[in-house]
Structure formats: C-alpha cells, structure tokens
Amino acid sequence: MAGAFSFLSRGGRIALDSRARKLTLLGLVLLLSLAYGAISIRICVAAYASAKPDLASLQSAVRLDPGNAQYQHQLGRFYFLVRQDATSALRAYQSALQLNPHAAQYWLSLAAVYSFLDQSELQKQALQRAIQADPRTPDVAWDAANFFLVRGENDAALREFRVVMESDPYLPPAALAQCWRVRPDADALLRDIVPPSAAVHEAFLELLLSRKETIAAAKVWAHLIELRQPMEPRQTFEYIHYLIEQQQVEQARRVWQQAAPLSGLSAYIPSSDNLVVNPDFSLEVLNGGFDWLYQKQPDVTLALDPTDYHGGHRSLAIQFDGQAVSDAGIRQLIPVQPNTTYDFSAYFKATDMQGSGGPRFAIQDFYTEKEYFTSDDLKDADFWKPVSAQFTTGPETTLLLLHIERFPQGSPIRGQLGVDDIRLVQARSLAGEP
Numbered sequence: 001m002a003g004a005f006s007f008l009s010r011g012g013r014i015a016l017d018s019r020a021r022k023l024t025l026l027g028l029v030l031l032l033s034l035a036y037g038a039i040s041i042r043i044c045v046a047a048y049a050s051a052k053p054d055l056a057s058l059q060s061a062v063r064l065d066p067g068n069a070q071y072q073h074q075l076g077r078f079y080f081l082v083r084q085d086a087t088s089a090l091r092a093y094q095s096a097l098q099l100n101p102h103a104a105q106y107w108l109s110l111a112a113v114y115s116f117l118d119q120s121e122l123q124k125q126a127l128q129r130a131i132q133a134d135p136r137t138p139d140v141a142w143d144a145a146n147f148f149l150v151r152g153e154n155d156a157a158l159r160e161f162r163v164v165m166e167s168d169p170y171l172p173p174a175a176l177a178q179c180w181r182v183r184p185d186a187d188a189l190l191r192d193i194v195p196p197s198a199a200v201h202e203a204f205l206e207l208l209l210s211r212k213e214t215i216a217a218a219k220v221w222a223h224l225i226e227l228r229q230p231m232e233p234r235q236t237f238e239y240i241h242y243l244i245e246q247q248q249v250e251q252a253r254r255v256w257q258q259a260a261p262l263s264g265l266s267a268y269i270p271s272s273d274n275l276v277v278n279p280d281f282s283l284e285v286l287n288g289g290f291d292w293l294y295q296k297q298p299d300v301t302l303a304l305d306p307t308d309y310h311g312g313h314r315s316l317a318i319q320f321d322g323q324a325v326s327d328a329g330i331r332q333l334i335p336v337q338p339n340t341t342y343d344f345s346a347y348f349k350a351t352d353m354q355g356s357g358g359p360r361f362a363i364q365d366f367y368t369e370k371e372y373f374t375s376d377d378l379k380d381a382d383f384w385k386p387v388s389a390q391f392t393t394g395p396e397t398t399l400l401l402l403h404i405e406r407f408p409q410g411s412p413i414r415g416q417l418g419v420d421d422i423r424l425v426q427a428r429s430l431a432g433e434p
Contacts, residue, residue: 047061047065053078055078055082055083058071058074058075058078059075061074061075062075067099068099069095069096069097069099069100069103069106070096072092072093072095072096072099073092073093073096073103073105073106073109075092076088076089076090076091076092076093076096076109076113077089077109079092080109080112080113080116086113086116086117089109089113090110090113090117093106093109093110093113094110097110101129101133102133103133104130104131104133104134104137104140105130105139107126107127107129107130107133108126108127108130108139108140108143110126111123111126111127111130111143111147114126115147120151123147124147124151127140127143127144127147128144130143130144131144131160135163136163136166136167137167138163138164138167138168138171141160141161141163141164141167142160142164142168142171142175144156144157144160145157145158145159145160145161145164145175145178146178148160149178149182154182154183157178157182158179158182158183158192158193159193161175161176161178161179161193162193162194162195165193165194165195165197165200166195166197169199172199172200172203172204173203173206173207176194176200176203176204176207177207179193179194180207180208180211184216186208186213186215186216186219186220187219189204190219190220190223194223196227197227197229198224198227198229198230198231201220201223201224201227202224202231202232202235204220205217205220205221205224205235205239206235206238208220209238209239209242214246214248217239217242218251221239221255221258225258225259225262228262229262230262230263230264231259231262231263232263233259233263233264233265233286233288233289234288236255236256236259236263236265236288236289237286237288237289239252239255240252240255240256240288240289240290241288243255244333244366244399247367247398249335249398249399250335250398252290252335253290253335256268256269256289256290257269265286265289267283268283268286268289268290268291270290270334272425272426273425274423274424274425275334275335275336275342275424275425275426276332276334276402276422276423276424277290277291277292277332278291278292279421279422279423280309280310280311280312280314280315280420280421280422281304281312281314281315281316281420282312282313282314285304290332290333290334290335291332292330292331292332293330293331293332293333294329294330294331295329296329297325297326297327297328297329298322298324298325299320299321299322299323299324299325300318300319300320300321300322300325300328300329301318301319301321302316302317302318302319302328302329302330303316303317303319304316304317305317305418308349308418309418309420310347310349310384310420310421311347311420311421312420312421315349315418315419315420316330316418316419316420317416317417317418318330318359318404318416318417318418318419319415319416320353320355320359320406320413320414320415320416320417321414322412322413322414323412324410324411324412325406325409325410325411325412325413326405326406326409326410327403327404327405327406327409328359328403328404328405328406328417330403330404331401331402331403331404332401332402332403333366333399333400333401333402334399334400334401334402334424335398335399335400336393336397336398336399336400337393337398337426338393338394338395338396338397338398339392339393339394339395340392340393340426341390341391341392341393341426341427342390342391342392342393342424342425342426342427343388343389343390343423343424343425343426343427344361344363344373344387344388344389344390344391344423344424345386345387345388345389345421345422345423346361346386346387346388346419346420346421346422346423347384347385347386347387347419347420347421348361348378348381348384348385348387348417348418348419348420349381349382349383349384349385349417349418349420350378350379350380350381350382350415350416350417350418351382351415351416352414352415352416353379353380353413353414353415353416353417354413354414354415355411355412355413355414355415356408356411357377357406357407357408357411357413358377358378358379358406358407358413359377359378359379359404359405359406359407359413359417360374360375360376360377360378360404360405360406360407361373361374361375361378361387361402361404362374362375362401362402362403362404362405363391363400363401363402364400364401365393365394365396365397365399365400365401366399366400366401367399368394368396368397370394370397372391372392372393372400373389373391374405374407375387375389377407378404378417378419379415384418384420390427400424402422402424404417404419
C-alpha cells in the first residue's frame with residue numbers, strides 16, 4: 001500500500017495516512033521519552049545523593065525516589081547512629097519495611113531501635129521477623145542469639161548460635177564461648193549445638209584447652225576424629241603440647257596416631273621397629289607433635305644436608321660457631337613404657353670441631369630430668385661413626401627427651417656435626433621376645 005503507514009491499537013488498525021497523524025505519534029513518543037528520561041535522571045540523582053553521608057542528601061534521595069527501601073533504611077541508620085534520634089529512625093525503618101518486608105537487615109535495624117527504646121517485646125517480634133526473612137544469615141542469628149541470652153531463653157539462643165557456627169567462618173570461637181558459658185556440658189553441646197564441622201570442633205577444642213577442661217577436650221577430640229574430615233596439623237600440635245604439659249602421655253600418643261592420617265602425616269607415625277619419628281631426616285621437620293622440635297640457639301645453625309648422609313638421602317647438619325653453647329636446639333619427645341629396656345643407636349660425623357669437650361647425645365626423663373644415657377663427645381670423626389647404648393626406664397618414666405647437649409655447657413665450640421639414622425627400640429630378650 002503506497003503512501004500509507006499503520007500501527008495496531010486496542011481498537012484495531014489505525015492508518016497513518018496524513019502528516020498530522022504522524023506528527024501526533026511523534027509527539028507522543030517524545031513525551032514518553034522525556035518522561036522516561038526525567039525518571040532516569042531522578043533515579044540517578046537520588047543514587048548520587050544517597051552516597052553522601054549527610055542528612056540533607058539522604059532526605060533528598062528519599063524524596064527523589066520514595067519507592068526505594070534502601071534509601072529509607074540509610075536515612076534511618078543516619079538518624080539512629082549519627083543523630084541518635086530513635087523516633088525519626090523508627091519512622092524511616094518502618095517505611096523501609098513497608099516497601100520491602102523481606103529484608104532481614106531492616107528488621108535487625110528496627111530491633112536495635114526497639115532495644116534502645118526499651119521495648120523488649122517489639123524487639124523480639126522484629127528479631128523473629130528477621131529470622132523468618134533470612135534464617136541462615138549469621139548476623140541475624142548472632143543478634144537474635146544474644147537477645148535471647150539476655151532474656152534467659154537459653155535454648156533459643158543456643159539454636160541461633162548453631163546457625164552462626166554453620167554459616168560464618170570467623171564467629172564460631174565467640175559463639176562457642178557463649179554456648180559454654182550458658183551450658184558447660186560438652187556432651188550436650190556436641191549432641192545438640194555444635195555442627196559436624198572439623199573447623200568448629202577445632203575451635204571448640206581450642207576453647208576448652210585455654211580453660212584447661214581436659215575431660216571435655218577429650219570428648220571433643222573423639223567427636224572430631226569420628227568426623228573423618230581433613231584436619232590442620234597446628235591444632236593437633238597444640239593439643240599434644242597441652243597433653244604433655246598435663247602429663248597425659250598415653251592420650252598424647254593416641255592423638256598423634258589418630259590425627260596423622262587426617263592431617264597428611266601418616267609417614268610420621270613411629271613403629272615397633274623405631275620409636276624415633278623421622279629418624280633419617282628424609283621428611284620435612286614439623287617442629288610439632290612427636291616429630292623433631294627445634295628452637296633457635298645463639299651461634300648454632302641447623303640445616304638438612306642432602307649432600308652428606310649415612311642412610312636415606314640427607315642428614316641433619318649442626319654448625320657451631322660461637323660462645324656459651326649449651327644445647328644444639330634440636331630435640332624429640334618419645335613416649336615409652338616404664339621399667340622397660342631400650343636399645344639406642346645413631347650415626348654422627350664431626351669435622352673441624354674445636355673447643356674442649358664436645359656435643360653429646362643425651363636421653364632423659366622429660367618430667368624428672370633423670371639421665372638415662374649420655375654419649376661420649378661427638379667429635380674426631382671424618383666418617384659416619386656409630387653410637388649405641390642400652391638403658392632401662394624407671395617405674396614412673398613415660399616420656400623421654402632425646403636431644404644434643406654441649407658438654408661442658410657454656411664453653412666455646414666451633415665446627416660442624418652431622419647426625420643421621422637415629423634409632424630407639426625396645427630391647428629383646430635372648431629368646432627373641434620383648
């Protein structure tokens with residue numbers, strides 16, 4: 001149809017076959033565009049105003065975009081936190097919730113105002129609405145839990161603390177501290193409140209160790225192992241250190257055995273063939289648990305030497321280079337049985353050792369410091385030389401300390417000592433039985 005243009009309307013097809021009608025349509029489109037542009041500009045100006053932290057700008061944002069719940073909430077926060085005007089804040093928060101009743105944060109803000117106004121029941125209602133709006137958000141659960149604690153509603157508080165522990169990676173220690181204060185019962189908390197998370201159990205264990213709750217800590221550890229989840233070695237090291245301080249050697253040994261597979265440390269488990277962990281220094285030194293422990297000593301340098309060794313593929317090199325040396329700074333704690341005979345052996349290599357006396361292997365009771373074995377001076381050996389001994393532990397000995405001491409202590413010494421292939425085993429009788 002030449003010279004004709006048409007569009008559809010509700011009433012049917014309208015032919016635009018005149019200039020007037022075309023201009024009318026163009027005008028309508030322009031008006032709609034101007035209206036849309038004006039609205040867009042108002043929205044942009046409102047957003048710009050809302051970003052300014054002053055009352056006039058926030059009021060302007062609300063006036064320009066009255067249907068935006070976020071601007072009402074920002075205005076309420078300004079009234080409440082800056083002006084400390086709870087009444088104005090209350091009106092702004094209520095306006096925000098009329099526009100969006102599904103925002104948990106708005107309900108929390110409203111609950112904070114009711115708390116300020118000492119309106120406990122209204123505060124509780126607002127918190128319950130926040131929980132309904134978002135039952136898994138840790139901020140909501142945290143505020144609700146503390147509110148319930150103040151009211152003495154401990155069961156409700158504990159339920160919300162569980163949500164916190166399930167949802168937030170940083171708040172479990174604080175939540176657990178509150179739970180333990182309210183209900184210091186490890187069995188009940190593990191059964192009903194603590195989620196099945198290794199990280200949360202580790203935080204619980206750390207809390208109990210700090211309070212020296214040894215029995216409760218053992219229960220948490222048992223639950224942690226039952227989870228069969230990967231564990232950080234650090235927590236195991238701290239627990240073993242605590243148990244050794246408490247002279248709970250058998251529990252410490254059991255913890256090391258249980259944790260090793262979950263911490264990637266299976267290679268560090270001792271055996272009946274050798275109670276020394278990492279005896280040839282082929283593994284990395286953990287400086288924790290029942291592996292080698294080291295502490296920096298003045299004028300002593302410790303290093304793993306891959307170029308010179310007796311067995312395996314490296315040895316421990318100890319460089320002495322100074323005054324007043326009393327200990328090499330390397331040691332290992334070894335659980336043993338009382339009234340039991342053990343065989344000890346090792347290899348050393350000493351070059352350019354200068355000074356009276358020399359370094360020595362030493363084995364003693366960790367708690368009483370009773371000496372069971374002290375070697376001759378480890379010096380004058382430019383080849384790998386063996387050291388061996390046999391000794392019997394006393395009736396109370398459960399933990400040995402193996403270390404390298406300087407004798408005489410405090411005297412100058414220079415040179416390098418290498419040690420390797422260290423071994424401790426229970427001695428066997430002539431019949432070949434332990």
